Amino acid sequence: MTQNQILSKEKIAPLVTRFVVTAPDIARKRKAGQFVIIRVNEEGERIPLTIADADAEKGTITLISQSVGKTTYELADLEVGDHLQDIAGPLGSPTHIEKYGMVVAIGGGIGIAPLYPITQAMKKAGNHIIAILGARNKDLVILEKEMTKVSDEIIVTTDDGSYGRKGFVTTALQELIDQKRKMDLVIAIGPAIMMKNVAEVTRPYHISTLASLNTIMVDGTGMCGGCRVTVGDEIKFVCVDGPEFDAHQVEWKEMMLRLDMYKEHECRAMERYRKEKKAQQA
């Protein structure tokens, strides 16, 4: 067992893979809400992934990655025994954990992976947890078992109604609000548009709402400013000042535009990767 080695690999949903890798120093130090930056190989891009879980004694961390582009596809191609080229972390500011009372934890799609360690810590701090998990369809609901363990109540929604309740996470959230359920904090992690919509739902009721932003990053140490977002009137660097911010203050439109900055490049990289892989298999 050496540093950065993959000890287990498991497909937990279509295109979603869970890895357990050795990173003893990170495992010991990490707190809920933090992430790592990895590179898969020597020519590889640096991409951020949340530390979904860790075992300090075994010296391992858990990463859950959804394949969306070249790097995450390459990652999914690695096998048990292989090594990641680089793992830097734990990065970002840990989530502020305290006993708020009632915490609503909302995860959309792959966002459930980063939501899990935070929910776990919030539960441990004595909060009553209502989890709302949303996905496009049944197959894409991840970590339901794990989330159930750390929640007092759990609601699952799917866009197509193939599992749980039909609708979006915001529908379920609005219902809770309409039922006059008390909420001290809402945490939303998922696609930017979901987090923005959650913020819009809670805004009129002045319910504190946190979102964990998934901007494009390079170094992850506050050096490049590529991850910058406008929060309130200030520019913040997601990698050091975040990743969590007051969802009511985030300039969502700008953030979503910036996330798509390299769309064309990403498609080109992916095409090339597909071709290379085909050639390899032939």
Added chain:
Amino acid sequence: MNAKERLQIPPQSMPEQEPHVRIHNQQEVPLGFTPELAVKEAQRCLQCRKAPCIAGCPVSIDIPKFIKMIEDGDFKGALAKIKERNMLPAICGRVCPQEEQCQVQCTLSKSKKAIHLAVSIGKLERFVADWERQQGVMDIPSLPAKTGKHAAVIGSGPAGLTVAGDLILMGHDVTVFEALHKPGGVLTYGIPEFRLPKEIVNYEVEYLKKLGVTFKFDYVIGKIKSIEELLEEFDAVFIGTGAGLPSFLKVPGENLLGVYSANEFLTRANLMKAYDFPASDTPIFAAQTVATIGGGNVAMDSARSAIRLGAKKSYILYRRSEKEMPARIEEIEHAKEEGVEFHLLVNPTRIIGNNKGWVKEIELLKMELGEPDASGRRRPVPIKGSEFIIPVDAVVVAIGNSPNPLIPKETPEIKTQSWGGIIIDEQTGKTSMKGVWAGGDIVLGAATVILAMGHGRIAAQNMHEYMMNGQW
């Protein structure tokens, strides 16, 4: 050869890649002296008894001595002489602002008030270092007996590398912790290949590894380990984390797509090799018209990188005049040769986007020069109502970097200046925390390679004393 004969030798110019060729590649621009050219250039040195050049060098290299050795063909001896004071001659020879340091003091330039007449001290320094590397044999000195002490160095820029080299040669064990996946600091992620080939940085790091220095990459100190935790494991700690925090203009439109900090632009281009995309995985936006804001080396590197990435037009927008530009003269000249257009005495007031959020134009305000400010340079004063707009599709902000706040933020015991620099005792490099030293850009703000090395040297000496006698 007498002084008169020496004075008759013209300055030897270094062969360079032609501009129209080099804008299509990443290879180094000046190709280096041949031994013949180096000896000829060395013959120009008058061996002045008072050697004013030495006083101009922040690490006081014995300049006339090493130049004499070059003249006599003893390149190995010349390198050894330089290395007594400067661990990284191949790097300093290339990037030192010689025209403000050693060469401005040179008798040959001073007497005629013509900087280009100075002996090319930097180029000669580069020559001997390159000559050694090209021999293909790395001279590994024998190490003294181990002291049993172990020092931690945070950051692998020039300051950290210098501390590591000095301490290992004094018999200590050294571990260098670097946040990124490659060593070198700005030398690797910031300064482009065409100005400082990474092969050279790697060579110096290889040398340190051969001496026994341990490197740990992807280690962000302050996150994975605190300074307090390092002090439990190590006998002394050096902080050389640089000035990595990019400044922005704080004008509207700065978060539009296509606006980069120079750090991001250069990191994508250099460290992540975006110029090789898609063979390398990290993309960069290949803009047709790039405006770089600033007038320092960072700005020149960005504007010249933009051209190599395919820009048809690359502008430098600077708020003072060319005379006040802090960039090295050579970089300014190279940028002009490569077609970079200089727009002086202008200050951006706003960046304008198209309906998809991409940069479309930049609005500039004309400036004029007023009274000198604290830095001695004439202060730019806005001319009211002189705004005008030029079309651009990317903007690179290169207006400065400040000290990386990560470690000071996590370590309140370390005192900092109001602007973020770690406060040290100049004589020793000590910080306000026992067992902890600092140097380079984290102390000075964005400064120079040679000053970072100078700091490293002072700190290493003091760390050595502390580790041996335990007295703080």
